[in-house]
Amino acid sequence: MLAYTLKRLLAGVITVWFIATATFIAMHQVPGDPLMNDKAVSAEIRKNLERKYGLDKPVVEQYFVFLGNMATGDFGISFTQQNRRVNDIIRDHFPVSATLGILAIIFATTGGILWGALTALYRNRLPDIIIMFLVILGISVPAFVFAALGQLLLVNLNAFLGFSLIPVAGWGTFSHMLMPSMVLGLGTMALLTRLMRSSMLEIVNEDYIKTAKAKGLSPLRIFFKHQLRNAILPVVTVLGPQIAAITTGGFVVELVFAIPGLGRYFVQAVQQLDYTVIMGTAVFYGAFLVLMVIIVDIAYGFIDPRVRLQ
């Protein structure tokens, strides 16, 4: 297990290096440079600014300087926001995105497992049909439409009550987080419900379920102890990529609900060609996602002993 973990971590480090390189190359392909919008009026000022940010060096050298800084965890200073360090931007705004993402994941997994199990239990009966219809809707409607509808719902709710029960936008208290995280988790929840349903239905025909029935176990015990626990496994495997999808998918939700998360900074930085912020956020996100996938894979080994043995 330790050897496996170390191997995965090493592969993860190489992946992060690849992400950093890809970001670096893509970023330098963008026409223009961060000083273009600035007040670099004369050639002399421009030259000084280039020297200050190290842009006067050859691109290859810039790349190695950047790699060296990254290895020590320093992403440099933002080009557009005076004297603001990229590390500070990440420290200030990533927790917001992460909180939103974690809440969405919790909402999506509990909902997905619950609804999936329920549909399998009532296969081809009314609850199954209704939930599967909603699932298809959840997969087919874009997140920004859900976000807009969610906001509309809150506006009407607050107008009906006459006071602001749940804020329509913004960030701060738990009630702010409620609607955005639900909207963000909806797509994933629909996917997980579908997956859970099919894996539940596959397990119903397994021999050990028949054995359990033959032993005379109560249906509830079979359902929770034998069926549900085994059916959750495939859900856990897709959780890694889904965490990735949710954290980056937060862009839209952050935009619609005016949440000060990291996604907004990335979009802004790309528009302004803020080299250091682009590099910092992309590499940070990439590293975070790689780590998440590794953690989920290792956790899978703990949940399913068969995987650990291999």
Added chain:
Amino acid sequence: MTTSFVPDFTPAEHQLGVEQLSRPSLSYWQDAWIRLKQNTRAIISLYIVIALAVFTLIGPYLWQVDPALQDLNQISQAPSMPKPALLAAPYERWQPIVLDDFPAEPDTYLDVIPAPDGLAPVGTPTTQHIRITWNPVEGAGGYSVYRNQHAPEGLNDLGLPLATTYGGNEVSYEDRLNLEARDYYYSIVPTDGLDESDTYTSIKITPTIAITREDAIERGIIDPDSTIEIGTAVLLRFHPLGTDYLGRDMLARLMQGARVSLFIGICAPFLFVMFGILYGGFAGYFGGHLDAILMRFADFVVALPFLLFMILFKIAFGIGPGESGVIPMLMALVLLGWPSTARLVRGQVLKIRNNGFIDAARLLGATDSYLIIRHILPNTMGVILVTLTFAVPAAIFTEAFLSFIGMGVAPPTPSWGSMCNEGVKTMLSHPHELIFPATLISITVLAFNLLGDGLTEALDSRMRSR
């Protein structure tokens, strides 16, 4: 061994009919098609996909309205039948009514000034101007005019304060403020010259749409040489799905937006699935170190945060002036999308490569290229087709997402995503601007998803055995 060969068996009587197949033999694809046809949802989805293709490709020839044309008489208009409009004369200044036989300053001071009566429109109220007049009241030193969009429910509900006249004999008002063809409730509150009284009188006025002759000719509603007289009704441009915030026809824009959205939605998956087949097939077929290296590279590309790099790559490929940014988006999608197909195809190829029939073909002297084209590719087609169907909604989603956050196609080129982006801003007052593009995205994605489900069931051998 001189004995002659005596057969110790006799050929069995050939029985007619026993070995004949009861049904005609079906090829893999015929069988899959029959299975697909039994799946009602998949077939309905197929029809929806065909309808979308018709909407996109043939629609613009049937509905020949310029999607960029701004109809400023009908901005943010909800879907409706064509509206009639009054051909009006160009606006002329109106002299306010000031009565000579009535004092401007009140003679007497009343505690309560009665509400004026005789409130009535002057001339025909149109969206060009609404003119109202009322009878003067004793004790009034002026009048305040309010406008509301619903019937006022009391003194605090009179609506927008438009103006106050300072004279008991100034008994008219001309309203030209953002008039639309809807109900307005005008209220007149008399004042003693300084403070408003607690009485008011209201009138409901519904203006008709007015359009001047010049505007009508400019918008192509009437012929420049025609002799339609002022005051006659003409029909405004027909917008079956309403207009957006710049008065552009929604239907025409949806059709043009469909071209962008579906172009990206279908081209990008097609391209990256093609590349994925080549890459994955190559890696899977030749195996060994090459396979390991190629697949490790694919793993790296998978690890890139998708949306982050979509934005970055799309910007990196740049959009020149006058371009819509569709091609950079396509390239970014292809660059990031191929590894999943490559992995899948590789897995399939590895599975098929170890089958007996491949060894048999090789024994018979088949070359690599023959094996790949004749045996391996046809066997992976099912999986590839299913991937392609599921990749389409994903690509449409990505396009919509990017356009929604303003990093997609450049305006004024419409795409469903950018139309949603514009629609969200006026969601509360003009919901149709969001509902139509959002519904189209959802229906398209739904159709391709259900079609993908149907194809999986029809093509997957594991499912077929059930």
